[in-house]
Amino acid sequence: MIPKEKPVAVNVKPERFSPIPKVRIGKKRNRPQWLLGLVLTLLGLCFMLPFFWMVISSVKTDAEILALPLTIWPDQITFEHYVNLFVNLNFLTYLKNTILIVVASFFGLLLTAMAGYAFAKFTFKGSKVLFIGVLATMMIPGQVTMIPVYLMLNQMGLTNTMTGIVLPGLVGAFGVFLFRQFMTTIPDELLEASRLDGASEFRIFFSIILPMSKPILAVQGILTFIGAWNSFLWPLIIANDESLYTLSVGLALLQGQHGGNYGLQMAGATFMVVPIIIIFMIFQKYIIEGYNISGMK
Amino acid sequence: MRRLLNDRAPYLLIAPTVLLLLLFSITPLFVAFVMSFTNMDLAGIANFANVDWIGMTNYLEIFKDEIFLQALSNTVVYVVIGVPLVIALSLSIAIAINFGRGKVFEWFRVVFYMPSITNVVAVAVVWGFLFNPQYGLFNFILNTISLPDVPWLQDPFVAKLSLILLALWRAVGINMIIFLAALQGIPRTYYEAAALDGANTFQQMFKITIPLLRYAIFFVTVTTLIGWIQFFEEPFIMTEGGPLNSTTSLALFIYQNGFQLSNFGYAAAGSVVLFVLIITVTLIQFRVQKNENPY
Numbered sequence: 001m002i003p004k005e006k007p008v009a010v011n012v013k014p015e016r017f018s019p020i021p022k023v024r025i026g027k028k029r030n031r032p033q034w035l036l037g038l039v040l041t042l043l044g045l046c047f048m049l050p051f052f053w054m055v056i057s058s059v060k061t062d063a064e065i066l067a068l069p070l071t072i073w074p075d076q077i078t079f080e081h082y083v084n085l086f087v088n089l090n091f092l093t094y095l096k097n098t099i100l101i102v103v104a105s106f107f108g109l110l111l112t113a114m115a116g117y118a119f120a121k122f123t124f125k126g127s128k129v130l131f132i133g134v135l136a137t138m139m140i141p142g143q144v145t146m147i148p149v150y151l152m153l154n155q156m157g158l159t160n161t162m163t164g165i166v167l168p169g170l171v172g173a174f175g176v177f178l179f180r181q182f183m184t185t186i187p188d189e190l191l192e193a194s195r196l197d198g199a200s201e202f203r204i205f206f207s208i209i210l211p212m213s214k215p216i217l218a219v220q221g222i223l224t225f226i227g228a229w230n231s232f233l234w235p236l237i238i239a240n241d242e243s244l245y246t247l248s249v250g251l252a253l254l255q256g257q258h259g260g261n262y263g264l265q266m267a268g269a270t271f272m273v274v275p276i277i278i279i280f281m282i283f284q285k286y287i288i289e290g291y292n293i294s295g296m297k
Numbered sequence: 298m299r300r301l302l303n304d305r306a307p308y309l310l311i312a313p314t315v316l317l318l319l320l321f322s323i324t325p326l327f328v329a330f331v332m333s334f335t336n337m338d339l340a341g342i343a344n345f346a347n348v349d350w351i352g353m354t355n356y357l358e359i360f361k362d363e364i365f366l367q368a369l370s371n372t373v374v375y376v377v378i379g380v381p382l383v384i385a386l387s388l389s390i391a392i393a394i395n396f397g398r399g400k401v402f403e404w405f406r407v408v409f410y411m412p413s414i415t416n417v418v419a420v421a422v423v424w425g426f427l428f429n430p431q432y433g434l435f436n437f438i439l440n441t442i443s444l445p446d447v448p449w450l451q452d453p454f455v456a457k458l459s460l461i462l463l464a465l466w467r468a469v470g471i472n473m474i475i476f477l478a479a480l481q482g483i484p485r486t487y488y489e490a491a492a493l494d495g496a497n498t499f500q501q502m503f504k505i506t507i508p509l510l511r512y513a514i515f516f517v518t519v520t521t522l523i524g525w526i527q528f529f530e531e532p533f534i535m536t537e538g539g540p541l542n543s544t545t546s547l548a549l550f551i552y553q554n555g556f557q558l559s560n561f562g563y564a565a566a567g568s569v570v571l572f573v574l575i576i577t578v579t580l581i582q583f584r585v586q587k588n589e590n591p592y
Binding site for chain 1: 322394401419424437529547548556
């Protein structure tokens with residue numbers, strides 16, 4: 001249940017505050033602490049600067065954006081660019097398509113979890129070879145498969161369809177690997193007990209395995225959401241029709257067509273980035289700790 | 298029936314994933330390889346009878362193609378400058394955050410990780426605005442402290458550095474998290490023992506921290522290297538390879554030949570070269586790591 005990496009992290013914490021280093025550090029170490037905090041703060045501000053400028057510029061009027069010298073804080077706050085995105089441009093359609101992709105990717109997550117479970121808890125003919133085969137696909141770069149997959153989808157008549165956009169990226173080898181790593185730690189006795197009670201394998205998966213895998217599901221769920229929300233290249237290749245564009249593709253189009261209209265571009269960018277930042281702020285603990293869970297050290 | 302279903306359970310569980318990977322990952326690899334020896338183009342898609350077997354022609358031509366050679370050398374510049382910067386910066390930030398005590402330092406993780414999760418198109422659009430020669434914030438800041446304008450995306454060499462700066466900003470977060478996870482796995486007692494023996498902070502860092510992070514550094518180097526060899530979105534959105542192909546990467550070259558010029562066979566040859574490059578670099582990395590590891 002608790003992955004084996006976890007106890008290490010738990011052990012570290014109390015020792016951090018053990019009396020030995022405290023006595024030695026005393027005042028002497030306070031100055032580096034301050035200095036480090038200061039350097040990190042300055043660097044952090046630089047890292048946040050693009051986000052700040054994006055949001056600020058999105059609520060400036062066109063005239064103010066193109067007026068020199070630049071104003072750090074808008075003289076007059078306006079939401080006209082946001083209104084424009086939905087009224088004069090098709091951002092509502094893009095949003096709908098993006099949400100469709102997110103929903104589909106969660107179905108893909110379920111398939112990935114199923115495969116992870118099978119590789120973690122069953123030994124069957126060919127299981128080792130198949131698992132290595134799955135892992136090997138991680139080494140194949142997207143640029144190599146991009147053109148053949150496009151031609152294959154074209155043959156199947158799936159270009160310019162939502163299915164064609166969603167299908168190639170539905171499952172990923174890395175996800176299978178992470179689920180397998182986590183599910184290996186679920187005790188076999190639990191599964192055996194349910195089998196004796198007559199539960200089917202699929203029932204076991206849905207009512208025991210999935211509920212017990214909450215930590216890894218949380219991490220993978222959030223990362224899947226972010227990935228789907230941001231999906232760009234594949235929709236760009238497959239969708240010829242604007243009615244199938246995602247937010248990213250729509251924004252790239254907007255940049256091409258309204259090159260000089262920075263307020264509109266920044267509003268579009270803000271609309272894409274801010275939901276992700278909010279979700280990340282809420283769940284950041286799961287995501288960041290998730291790298292410990294997945295044993296990435 | 299139920300019995301049968303249960304016996305086959307593992308196969309049914311893996312079937313969708315394995316089939317999808319087979320169809321969209323493994324098969325395309327072979328298709329790309331075969332296609333690279335043909336002159337597949339739009340006419341070829343319409344009717345396979347128009348596709349001819351042309352042997353090594355694509356490969357011979359691609360190594361004479363000036364844009365391809367330019368893309369290759371650009372990619373080398375991205376990798377040689379970008380990868381060490383990513384590793385140095387993310388490792389330094391991770392060590393600094395790990396060194397710090399208190400809640401504030403936990404928030405730094407969030408701050409530095411944030412660019413990693415945001416949408417690459419949105420971010421590229423924003424940075425394009427920041428880099429704008431007239432109305433961009435960067436030149437405005439430079440002018441405010443009485444420095445001259447920088448031709449961020451206009452000068453062939455500076456444009457490469459500007460794209461690296463953006464990619465660096467996006468890449469630091471995820472690697473920092475990996476380093477932090479590894480740092481927290483180092484037992485505190487090692488440092489206490491070293492401190493009792495009189496080792497100072499720098500000695501502790503170079504004699505304990507860095508050696509024990511060897512595996513994490515290796516992992517980050519390999520993944521970052523692979524990622525940067527595939528450098529694509531930044532030049533695609535911000536410069537479309539310009540000025541004068543000075544920012545075209547290998548991946549962008551493949552995309553442009555495949556989807557804009559419809560030279561599918563030629564683009565496939567380019568992608569095979571990219572694949573071979575990635576495999577070679579990765580194998581060299583593993584070899585070096587093996588030789589370096591006396592433990």
